[in-house]
Amino acid sequence: MEQNRLTTNIAGLKLTNPTILASGIMGYSAESMDRVAKSGAGAVITKSVGIKPRVGYANPTIVQTESGLINAMGLPNPGIEKYVNEIKHAKTVLQVPLIVSVFGYSADEYAIVAKKAAEAGADAIELNVSCPHVKQTGAEIGQNPNILSEVVKKVKAETTVPLIVKLSPNVADIVVFAKAAVEAGADVLTAVNTLKALAIDAETMIPILNNIKGGLSGAAIKPVSLRCVYDIADVVDVPIIGCGGISNWRDAVEFLLAGASAVQIGTAVADDIKVFQSVNKGLETYLRKKRYENVKEIVGLAHRK
């Protein structure tokens, strides 16, 4: 009964609840993702995987800021060849949908990686076209609607599982990108990745991150990511997954009201891996108090006039 209120369905992905582990958080190994699933997540997303292994940047790769976090990991990942084994293994372990996050430097690369991931058992693919600190993938693809469209089309042609496109907030008008992705075949949109940011240390007078710039996540960006979801919900019909600064049930409710069908949680895992559980509990209570039978009923309600 309790659980039913939270069950949802995102473009065919059946979720027992609308909380999803964001990409890049504890997302390498099957055991690690399974732990998060057992902590309450309705689905998990892997670290973004590319065509070849990448070691990422040297440390510091994160800086903690006022109610936020800047990261520039540099997309360390084993490359899809090696990672297919982990996907296969994860599928034997996980009891929730496994979404594989994919990045590339060209539409072809995206398509190859996505195809292999899907073949290995991914329940859905999320395209990371929005990593703000790795050149020639984030900036070039996620900030140009034509290239974005090409990437989405190629991937769509090569895969049949639900295709999620994760948008960048580092654009003048996210609606343009949302439309481009949906027209090109995206089944779901995730809004959003991190905001391009910088931290400098006054004492040593240098940027702290090894890569100089990174992506801001956490509570600090919530008002921006919430606005992105609201903007997109006005113009597209596909389900939206909200992401950026969600750390409690109230945040999750706000994203649902703004038009998200589910939410991803990343940075808040640092404070508590059980954040999925507590979001779900709060959400359940909220829905019960407001007399809603299912979480789907509140999606987009903030748009009523």
Added chain:
Amino acid sequence: MEQNRLTTNIAGLKLTNPTILASGIMGYSAESMDRVAKSGAGAVITKSVGIKPRVGYANPTIVQTESGLINAMGLPNPGIEKYVNEIKHAKTVLQVPLIVSVFGYSADEYAIVAKKAAEAGADAIELNVSCPHVKQTGAEIGQNPNILSEVVKKVKAETTVPLIVKLSPNVADIVVFAKAAVEAGADVLTAVNTLKALAIDAETMIPILNNIKGGLSGAAIKPVSLRCVYDIADVVDVPIIGCGGISNWRDAVEFLLAGASAVQIGTAVADDIKVFQSVNKGLETYLRKKRYENVKEIVGLAHRK
């Protein structure tokens, strides 16, 4: 002696210290701005003034968020005709430079308002081309480099005082706009205005701001505004004024190191109107400890390799 270390010069504007009151903060009346100057600000900027009076939006016009603030005032202002009197009055009262912030709905409007403000005695003009929540001024002008360029050129042709262009962070690549503004004649760039944001109340299920969307300011956005300054400093030679989330001397130092010649402070005034004083005090101590004779010497040092 102490004071000398903080004196600076921004495109001809002589400042006793590099802290400036941001536009929209206590910026209607001469007495109010004078109070801020006496609290330590090296210069003050008026509320943005347009060609006609505007009453702005109904309340709520602000929402406090985690380490930030979303505002959608809707640019309430008396219109330049009435405001010239306040400018003249302010000039008789103020002992620091008076910068008049100007907005418009067309290049002509900007030019007319700027001209009148300059004639009334403004020591400099700041063009607000970046208000994220008022249609047809922020979005249309500050997010299109061609229109921005046209506006700057028109204003430049009509005025002789230093021309400051305040950029929007709500763009894919702020460098494009910085270049466009400088090529069109901007003497100084301010980076940045607020980030487009939204707040929703879970209980009533509606957006809180009367205008629905607003601009995020305060500590939350500091990593983003700092990145904007850093990006711009790499490509333009005009002085930059950092703005966005500065609330203590350490923040100010970071902006100077990133390439700003001065900083604007807005939201932090809510916690303490004496923030200018305390930033200056900390900055002075920092420079002394690091054995710099003048604040200009540290501008841009974070770009060293």
Added chain:
Amino acid sequence: MPIANNTMRTTQILEIRNESPTVKTFVFTDRLCSKAKPGQFLMLWIPGIDEIPLSIMDTSNGIVSVSVKAVGDATRYMHTMQTGAIIGIRGPFGNSFTETRGRALLVGGGTGTAPLLFLAKQLSTKTDRLTFVEGAKTKEELLFLKQIGKICEYKNTITTTEDGTAGLQCLVTKPLSDVLDREHFDMIYTCGPEVMVKKIFEMTDKRKLPIEASLERLMRCGIGLCGSCVIGKYRVCRDGPVFTGAQLREIKNELGTSKIGIDGSKVPI
């Protein structure tokens, strides 16, 4: 407290009381505002309608009361609200009246009586005598007479009405002159229409008597940023709403004369 910790929260209206044909009192729980001091105000969000500043009229154990006069869209809408309705609260904001010993005089006009009632409750155990002068247009508009009478004793309560339906038929300033000449006061507190406040300030200023007056201005942010509420060099929301005689002297050119209007220009009051 940093502003970030005073974000808006929602609460339900627990109780609504009619105080006069135009004034209702709204009661709700709010932890932060229930710790407010007399003189402080809160920003009350009427969802989908407006957000307005209101003086805190009473507090106890997490419970807060405000008294609202229906004067325009927002306040009239509030008068149609029922218990159980949801409102949003930010605050408490602003400074407060300073406590005094000895003899205190309180002069209230209209809903300006609300913060003074709160103050009177606080002062009652601390002062030797409290005198309350209240003015209104008609008998029905005289607010909180019973509570004031209890706290100050009826003999120390003077009421005036413009139509003479209760108390003296005159403005509140009239009996005040006599009282000020006849008795010694260690502090005079006032809140009400600004023209009234201005007159009272002039009376006390002439007599070199200490005064604290609470002012009202158009408020947007409530936290000292937007400049909507500025009078002279002061922000009513942050440096006020309570001002001392010395401060009132600094701003006497604007007091009761002009304010910053809705478009940011100075307009006559």
Added chain:
Amino acid sequence: MPIANNTMRTTQILEIRNESPTVKTFVFTDRLCSKAKPGQFLMLWIPGIDEIPLSIMDTSNGIVSVSVKAVGDATRYMHTMQTGAIIGIRGPFGNSFTETRGRALLVGGGTGTAPLLFLAKQLSTKTDRLTFVEGAKTKEELLFLKQIGKICEYKNTITTTEDGTAGLQCLVTKPLSDVLDREHFDMIYTCGPEVMVKKIFEMTDKRKLPIEASLERLMRCGIGLCGSCVIGKYRVCRDGPVFTGAQLREIKNELGTSKIGIDGSKVPI
């Protein structure tokens, strides 16, 4: 403490001590880390070079010490630093060893001895007897012998070297077997090369003895996000670095066998 409150701060190196030809101790002030418990670690930023995890070796009155072995770029660079140099600190992070009463056995290898020394200091007043077994390649690499001897008494200190230049000529695991069979221990603590830790775990597991082992992994964020340090379902930075026998049993397939490499793939140790 929420992560936002544990941002990086800079501090100066106050003192540098040579502990062995390859290990130096660095001393600096840091309010937060000086309150750390034995077993916790910090992230140390070497400006412009790297940021690395280091166990806290000692704390007192705002002062913190770490002991660093030069093994690669970052640690070798640290060995060239002078007092007065600026470093950045985040932390303390991770869990800590649990306190025990009765008899405790500590088994350290290499710089793994550092957190155990810190632990020994804490335990010395609380336990009946502390036995310390330390192993190294050569005599010169045996760390903190003097301090350990003082805390545990020399007769309770067993040392081994691979080249026989001091103590017994063998691996640390050899004498351990005898000790474990001969004496009763209420808790066994260990930190050192993972192959050593694995062997010790197997020895205690067979004998059903309680154990706590501190592990090392490649660390990026240090706060449980990036997944670089995962072993089995645990994050060494957040769920560890100290693991109990029951936890070690859960992860025994990976312990001493494989880890997540720099590109996120599982690699052999």
